[in-house]
Amino acid sequence: MREKEIDKLKEYKYGFTTDIENIRSPRGLSKKTIEFISNIKNEPDWMLKWRMKAFERLKKIKEPNWQKPKYPKINYQDLYYYSAPKTAKDKPKSLDEVDPKLIETYKKLGIPLDEQKKLSGIAVDAVFDSVSVATTFKDKLNEVGVIFCSISEAIQKHPELVKKYLGSVIPINDHYFATLNSAVFTDGSFVYIPEGVKCPMELSTYFRINASQTGQFERTLIIADKNSYVSYLEGCTAPMRDENQLHAANVELVALEGAEIKYSTVQNWYPGDENGNGGIYNFVTKRGLCKEKNSKISWTQVETGSAITWKYPSCILQGDNSVGEFYSIAITNNHQKADTGTKMIHLGKNTKSKIISKGISAGFADNTYRGLVDIFPKAKNAQNFTQCDSLLMGNKCGAHTIPYIKNKNSDSNIAHEATTSKISEDQLFYCQQRGLNSEEAVSLIVNGFCKEVLQQLPMEFAVEAQKLVGISLEGSVG
Amino acid sequence: MDNLDMNLNEIKDILKLSKEQTEDRKISLLDFSKNGFPSKKDEDWKFIDLNRIISSKIPKIKFSNNLVSKKIDNKEIFKNINKNLLENNYVISKNGLITDVVLDHEDKNKFSITKIPVNIKEDIHSSLGSLNKAFYLDYLKIVIKENYKFKKPVLIINYSSPEIENTVLNQRFDLVMEKNSSMSILDLNWNLSKNNFYNINNNFQLNENSILKNYKIDLNNNSNIFYSKTKIELYKNSISENFIISSGSECSKNEIECDLKEKFSSAFVNGIINLDVSKQHEIRSKINHLSENTKSYQLIKCALKDKSKAVYQGKIFVDSIAQKTDGYQLSKAILLNEGTEFNGKPELEIYADDVKCSHGSSSGNLDENKIFYLMTRGLSKNEAKKILLDGFYLEVIEKITDTKVKDLIKELMKIR
Numbered sequence: 001m002r003e004k005e006i007d008k009l010k011e012y013k014y015g016f017t018t019d020i021e022n023i024r025s026p027r028g029l030s031k032k033t034i035e036f037i038s039n040i041k042n043e044p045d046w047m048l049k050w051r052m053k054a055f056e057r058l059k060k061i062k063e064p065n066w067q068k069p070k071y072p073k074i075n076y077q078d079l080y081y082y083s084a085p086k087t088a089k090d091k092p093k094s095l096d097e098v099d100p101k102l103i104e105t106y107k108k109l110g111i112p113l114d115e116q117k118k119l120s121g122i123a124v125d126a127v128f129d130s131v132s133v134a135t136t137f138k139d140k141l142n143e144v145g146v147i148f149c150s151i152s153e154a155i156q157k158h159p160e161l162v163k164k165y166l167g168s169v170i171p172i173n174d175h176y177f178a179t180l181n182s183a184v185f186t187d188g189s190f191v192y193i194p195e196g197v198k199c200p201m202e203l204s205t206y207f208r209i210n211a212s213q214t215g216q217f218e219r220t221l222i223i224a225d226k227n228s229y230v231s232y233l234e235g236c237t238a239p240m241r242d243e244n245q246l247h248a249a250n251v252e253l254v255a256l257e258g259a260e261i262k263y264s265t266v267q268n269w270y271p272g273d274e275n276g277n278g279g280i281y282n283f284v285t286k287r288g289l290c291k292e293k294n295s296k297i298s299w300t301q302v303e304t305g306s307a308i309t310w311k312y313p314s315c316i317l318q319g320d321n322s323v324g325e326f327y328s329i330a331i332t333n334n335h336q337k338a339d340t341g342t343k344m345i346h347l348g349k350n351t352k353s354k355i356i357s358k359g360i361s362a363g364f365a366d367n368t369y370r371g372l373v374d375i376f377p378k379a380k381n382a383q384n385f386t387q388c389d390s391l392l393m394g395n396k397c398g399a400h401t402i403p404y405i406k407n408k409n410s411d412s413n414i415a416h417e418a419t420t421s422k423i424s425e426d427q428l429f430y431c432q433q434r435g436l437n438s439e440e441a442v443s444l445i446v447n448g449f450c451k452e453v454l455q456q457l458p459m460e461f462a463v464e465a466q467k468l469v470g471i472s473l474e475g476s477v478g
Numbered sequence: 479m480d481n482l483d484m485n486l487n488e489i490k491d492i493l494k495l496s497k498e499q500t501e502d503r504k505i506s507l508l509d510f511s512k513n514g515f516p517s518k519k520d521e522d523w524k525f526i527d528l529n530r531i532i533s534s535k536i537p538k539i540k541f542s543n544n545l546v547s548k549k550i551d552n553k554e555i556f557k558n559i560n561k562n563l564l565e566n567n568y569v570i571s572k573n574g575l576i577t578d579v580v581l582d583h584e585d586k587n588k589f590s591i592t593k594i595p596v597n598i599k600e601d602i603h604s605s606l607g608s609l610n611k612a613f614y615l616d617y618l619k620i621v622i623k624e625n626y627k628f629k630k631p632v633l634i635i636n637y638s639s640p641e642i643e644n645t646v647l648n649q650r651f652d653l654v655m656e657k658n659s660s661m662s663i664l665d666l667n668w669n670l671s672k673n674n675f676y677n678i679n680n681n682f683q684l685n686e687n688s689i690l691k692n693y694k695i696d697l698n699n700n701s702n703i704f705y706s707k708t709k710i711e712l713y714k715n716s717i718s719e720n721f722i723i724s725s726g727s728e729c730s731k732n733e734i735e736c737d738l739k740e741k742f743s744s745a746f747v748n749g750i751i752n753l754d755v756s757k758q759h760e761i762r763s764k765i766n767h768l769s770e771n772t773k774s775y776q777l778i779k780c781a782l783k784d785k786s787k788a789v790y791q792g793k794i795f796v797d798s799i800a801q802k803t804d805g806y807q808l809s810k811a812i813l814l815n816e817g818t819e820f821n822g823k824p825e826l827e828i829y830a831d832d833v834k835c836s837h838g839s840s841s842g843n844l845d846e847n848k849i850f851y852l853m854t855r856g857l858s859k860n861e862a863k864k865i866l867l868d869g870f871y872l873e874v875i876e877k878i879t880d881t882k883v884k885d886l887i888k889e890l891m892k893i894r
Contacts, residue, residue, distance in 0.1 A: 395798045395801065401826040415838075417839075420834075
């Protein structure tokens, strides 16, 4: 029995849970639940009203069903919408006060929370389940005026910013999952970079889903004021669970004149076992708004985990000369399914966008790139370049490309190309001849295939991502 | 659409349908009336909303016409058609009724013609398919016998006279090509009528080693809405070459679906969309690679003027057993002035790993540098544009393997 358990742990490196007493909201989705969440977070009245508006809207709309990966119907009345470590009620003032079990969990994950990790220069706003527990590097960020805190704190301390920007990119009447998030979001990160400030360090949040049956509803809002710069990292691991867990986060980015936001994600949530049982549903809405001229938003994602990944980080290029970029690697193995891509909405003049997407499919997995490039009549001289490549391993998996191209401006230029191929025998043979085993060879070749995207990641992530690419494909050849 | 039943009764009287046949059509009618004309809610009609176009352009649409009995002199039809085209075999459909099937250049024993459908048994998944099945006036089926190669192309003239208005014209054409046979079709739209909806359904079956070249030409300006669905089944070693010039009708959608059912079969879909005023045209192709070692190639080019809109939806599907598939798809669009719109959806759905599939799509204006270069050589701006556009089209036209047809099409498009 014990041996079996250890074996299971080996399969998923981060598959452990920590026993912490949970405070839970009433089960199910109702007015009561929302009031409970709002109440426990001491939210002002306008916030509760905002949530209620979203809830009213939610009653009227239906879940979308056009996506490629189908999933069993989710019973929204059977979920808990809020669960927090008990320590959250009385927030710790220093690391010593933090629940030692929590600290231990982070250590296993390798999160630089304590002293030695300070050297690595990352400010971490760690989200354990739903509530931000501790935040480091506050002082250094305070010096330059950067606000980096949990969104619940921001609602208390910076209501004017939250009021102005929350829901300005993803309105509460957006699609089903975004609206659901607006109604019941629990916590997440808030970043504000003041005018002219180049954020001195990479900001990072590690998400971690802990308690079972808890949908995570994160809400992240990043605002880069005029001529500022910020690079934000998001990395995810989740414990092993049999039940499907829903994750419906909303991420909103706003870039004002001349500002640049770089948002990188490494996602390695529990993908389910090799038979396709369990695993996380990753239904995330990510959208960036280049609100004023010369702004830039760049998305980079490495998606290796989750049973179903369904997300389209998008850029609305509203300001003239604004730039949107999207770099993505999506790896699916066993029974994983991914339907991901991007939307580039060109509204302003001289806007540019670039899309590089690499999809890798192995086992019984399905990998879909779905994207939209929409050039509006007023977007003079808009330019887009799209490249999406897929790699297939075996004939039980699938790779699909569904790009939508809409061009309504005669001065614009759109180029799109896509290829599908497999790892050639020659390449494998060559690597093996040089002394690599077949798995190492595949990992090497795949890393080469993904290089264009991996290069876009910040250093700390690039190393982790490269390892992940190798690990995710273990057992897919041979 | 209360007139549906009434119109079906009219057709019943015109065609003197048996009770059983009428019942059959009623089932299809029910299918159609359930969904009506497809709207943009339907993914395939996302870019061109047929329901809206029809309800705004032809609000009082009729599903049958009583002009079928009207005699039309062939000379009247031939008057304005290019003489070179008329040297071929021809089939004339007048107002939805197939009146002439003249295959004089061929050996009479080597093909058979059926005019009355025995019993069309097929699964129809689209409401327009059901509409066709419920209301088609005439049916033509040609079977080409083994080892026979047609000497001359068959010109199909779809003619409608000026009296016909606000009517749905349904037509069906089936073709079976037995082993080692070959044939070329020139499918010509020749309409003088106004505000009608053409709904054409073609089914081609290509058996071992057969070759079908299908050229669809829509060049003369008319205010009709045109929809044509061509389904092609390909068996071992067969080749299907499709070429579309889409330009004349106010609104048009050409749908081509190829099932590559056995190995070494190949399908080619090439097309030109050349539009002005406020025309809306679409080419939709679906290539299903269902067996190994199959090949497909698609090249679509669009040039758009004024307020026109072009759509290309192309899909390559590769089944998990279809290893060694070679699929390629390229679409290019030139938007000549403001107000034009190009929408593309080049799709890949692949379940086999040992394949070579790729697609490319680009859209933009003519290259200013090229225009400048030609102008420095003494050409006017318009001449320079014309030369560049001709070159743009020629790349597609050069793909036509039948040299006579190629020259003919160049002549029709006024390209030297």
